[in-house]
Amino acid sequence: QEGKNWAIRKPLHKETVSGKLNEKAGKGKIYTAVRTSLNEIKNRKHWDKITDSGIKTNLDRHIKNYIDDKGKEDFESAFSQEGVEELNKNIISLNNGKNHQPIFKVRLKEEGMKFPVSDNPNSAKNKKYVEAAKGTNLFFAIYETENKNGNKVRAYETIPLNEVIAHQKWRAEQPKEEQKDIEMIPLNNEKGRFLFSLSPGDLVYVPTDEEMENLTSVDFDNLSKEQVSRIFVVNDFSSAIYFTPVHLAINIAPKEVDLSFDENKGKLKGSYDTKTASFEGKQIKDICWKLEVNRIGQITGVKR
Secondary structure, three states, X not given: OOOOOOOOOOOOOOOOOEEEOOOOOOOOOEEEEEEEEHHXXXXXXXXXXXXXXXXXXXXXXXXXXXXXXXXXXXXXXXXOHHHHHHHHHOHHHHOOOOOOOOOOEEEEEEEEOEEEOOOOOOOHHHHEEEEOOOOOOOEEEEEEEEOOOOOEEEEEEEEOHHHHHHHHHHHHOOOXXXXXXXXXXXXXXXXXXXXXXXXXXXEEEOOOHHHHHOOOOOOOOOOOHHHHXXXXXXXXXXXXXXXXXXXXXXXXXXXXXXXXXXXXXXXEEOOOOOOEOXXXXXXXXXXXXXXXXXXXXXXXXXXX
């Protein structure tokens, strides 16, 4: 093939494939149904998600035959191998004397951020939906906007890997002279003015209040020991984003990265052992500057 070859080195989605349901879900989410073995039905919450009302009723009648010594429904026994055999042995009586096919799997309703396997309207795959795989959150976009009081604040967005790939394919098709002005990620103008994006492994600097007032006061060619301690590496993110101090190999004391004293409870509290979302009582994502670093570790630029 001529030109560039694209190599995707992350799984685009989880293996489970779902069918879309025509129900209204939360913003940016959809309802889907996935076939699930009966032994995955562990409680009433799982039972509530069954999409077929007839099967749901029959299973409810079956569960009533499995009550433990405390008077609680024993889902584990009801849907064990023996329980499922008993279910299908009595399926006609459970179905009010009417014939019914044996039940081994049910469709469970799920709400989430899923996308179609194919965007081709003529393909059967566009009716199959999948969820982004764990570990594929690679881009966390940070924007600047104004709140109701007119103060500048930051807004955030985690961008799915499949959207980033589609955007970069489109970007590569644009004239070369225009590509340099197009960001590597799709932007959401409704969020505000784009500042920068963060990915796992990126470095950020957490400025002091004084440094925030005077943006040019930090000499990144000659950082003090205290300033170096304010450099963090992006760890991971979903709706929140977590950072690890760049100098930390392993924690000495539990929660020492984000250790503080809770006045109300009279005890120490902290985040994770080696990562945190805050530093000195402030959310890092709200104030951090992104450091641009070359291959030999030199700071070549700063994005604020």
